[in-house]
Amino acid sequence: MGLRIIGCGTFDRGDDAAGLLVARRLQALGVEAVEQSGESASLMDCWSGFEHVVLVDATAPGGRPGHTSVWNAHAGKLPKDVLACSTHAFGVREAVELARAMNRLPENFFIYCIEGKQFSVGSPLSPEVEHAVGSVAQQLLELTHQSRVGHDHG
16 A cells, blocks of 8 residues: 555643644645554554555654654664653554564655654643644645655556
8 A cells, every 4th residue: 555644642742742733734635644642553553554654753852842853764773762752651663663673664664753842731732843743744745745646657
């Protein structure tokens, strides 16, 4: 199968909602995107059978709220501190590493990390992360259009 976009997070923990909000913006634009809490077994099931996967999640504060980085899961192990905000003991990073060990990573697997600022229960989305959500959603919208063009003419 083709492209799967997965947004991860939790709505009641401020910037942790970043991935979910990207998924919702894409859904509103007619793009198929799924929402996940970030629990490993569910994530692995969600991307199973897809050749191309883009996962969006919030990352731990590092002094640059809203900064977005993109990781190629095939380029090597994800740094331990990158996706350290999960409420699950076994989250996104662990799911990727388990899939790598089992030789079950999708052919192309990219993780968009949006650096968060506030993750307390009940905290609002920070303005920096809100801006990044819009930017990442636009990038992924363009990616889906390129993907469709490639499949329509290929």
